[in-house]
Amino acid sequence: MNKDILEKARKDYIHSGGSLGGGRWEDISARLPSQSFSYRMIVGRVIVISIIPILFLSGLVGVSQASKPGEFLYPVKVASQKFANKISNKLEFNIQKKSQKVLSGQDKVIEKNQEETGETENKKSESPKKDNTEVLENKPTITQISQPNSSSSENNSNSNGRGQGLENAAEQKNKIKPEPERGKSEENKGRGKN
Amino acid sequence: MDDLETWIKRAQKGDKNAFENIYKFFFKRIYRYCNYNLKRKDVAEDIAQETFIKCWKSLPSFSLKKGGSFQAFIFKIARNLIIDESRKKKTIKLEEYLEENNDKNLEDDLDRKSEELKIRSAINKLDETDKQIIILRYFEDLSFSEVEEVVSIKSGALRVRTHRILKKIKEELNSNE
Numbered sequence: 577m578n579k580d581i582l583e584k585a586r587k588d589y590i591h592s593g594g595s596l597g598g599g600r601w602e603d604i605s606a607r608l609p610s611q612s613f614s615y616r617m618i619v620g621r622v623i624v625i626s627i628i629p630i631l632f633l634s635g636l637v638g639v640s641q642a643s644k645p646g647e648f649l650y651p652v653k654v655a656s657q658k659f660a661n662k663i664s665n666k667l668e669f670n671i672q673k674k675s676q677k678v679l680s681g682q683d684k685v686i687e688k689n690q691e692e693t694g695e696t697e698n699k700k701s702e703s704p705k706k707d708n709t710e711v712l713e714n715k716p717t718i719t720q721i722s723q724p725n726s727s728s729s730e731n732n733s734n735s736n737g738r739g740q741g742l743e744n745a746a747e748q749k750n751k752i753k754p755e756p757e758r759g760k761s762e763e764n765k766g767r768g769k770n
Numbered sequence: 771m772d773d774l775e776t777w778i779k780r781a782q783k784g785d786k787n788a789f790e791n792i793y794k795f796f797f798k799r800i801y802r803y804c805n806y807n808l809k810r811k812d813v814a815e816d817i818a819q820e821t822f823i824k825c826w827k828s829l830p831s832f833s834l835k836k837g838g839s840f841q842a843f844i845f846k847i848a849r850n851l852i853i854d855e856s857r858k859k860k861t862i863k864l865e866e867y868l869e870e871n872n873d874k875n876l877e878d879d880l881d882r883k884s885e886e887l888k889i890r891s892a893i894n895k896l897d898e899t900d901k902q903i904i905i906l907r908y909f910e911d912l913s914f915s916e917v918e919e920v921v922s923i924k925s926g927a928l929r930v931r932t933h934r935i936l937k938k939i940k941e942e943l944n945s946n947e
Contacts (some may be wrong), residue, residue, distance in 0.1 A: 581939065582908045585889040589909040593802030601790055604819055606784060608826050617830055 778840055782829050785901055789829075792840075793822050799910060800848050806905065807852045817855055821848040841912055849902060892927035892942040899923070900935045907932060 637656045641643035774795065780788035795834050805814035832843050881920050893901060902921055906912045914932075918925045 581889055581943065582936075584886045585893060585904075586909050588886045588890050589806055589905065590802070592806050593798060600819075601793055604793065604822055605786055605790065607819075607823055608789070610784065 774840060775834060777828070778832070778834060781826070783830070784822075789822075789826060791879065792825075796844055797822070798845065802912065803845065803848055803905065804852060806909075807901075808855060813855065817851050820851055824851070839913075839916045839919060840918040841910075845906060845910070845912065845916075846920045888943055890941070892939045895942060896938070897936065899930070900938075903928065903932055904935055904939075 636649070637654060640652035640656065643649040643653050774792070777791045777795075781792060784883060801814055801818040802822070805811060805860040808814050808817065821844065825844050828847070832838055832840070834840070888936040894906060896904065899921055903917060903923075906917045906920055907914070912920070914925055914928060918928050921928070923931065
């Protein structure tokens, strides 16, 4: 049944074509453009072939920017940054490099300082008494204060006696007193007057 | 078909004489296909010519090595142009237009068997893609793989769909009786 129907429909279809013989080739041949297909095809293929890996790489680099050390894409991130640094001599990259150097240098200095402080602390723990004595030795005593002109004072004591020696000692004490205190005392004096 | 292959290869290199042979070989079929779908001889002829010009332009992208069928290639171009043409004239409903023309044909072809006309009207009532499947598979004798290429439906689905279309036509004819 189906075959009969289709055969009849086919005959109808072929009949619908009418009596058009061959068409007009002359009309079409005049409208046909020259085929410069080889160049177009080659250029098109080259563009497509080059665009696909570029898109893939840029996507990979973009995704890798969010990666952290130890992750799968971190080497890609580092490589892309190095590549960008090489291509573009931007200040930012140079500054980053320099700052990294400075920071690493500072770390070394800090380490050295820590080592030195460790050594000094050890020394201190070994000889605390000596230090105290040194400090005490460095501190000026009343005798030393009175001694700088010991030779002259001795001479004076020899010439003027004990009274002049006491006066010299008092003068020396006044000299040792800090200046701001003097100022304060003067201010206090002024206030008192007012 | 060896001749067709050599013509295609020569035409791909820009040989217009080879393309003339292709044109003479396929023009009738393409014109018939366009005329059956568009139902206007002048428009069908224009579309058929346009099909060959487009075919010439896109011939370099066609590859026989990839198992491409030239029949499918040229019928696909024709089908796309028919769709474009029917879209241009969307203001006139396509079905109404076809029915009008069918009536005219009915008047013209009174001497034809009434059964053939019934079949034709049943085919015209089909969905556009279904109609193309029937025309290409049973009227133009394209293989399923070639129809698949033209209509862009997978072969498995295409076989099932073809079976359903034939069933639908049969039901339509029975209901008319």
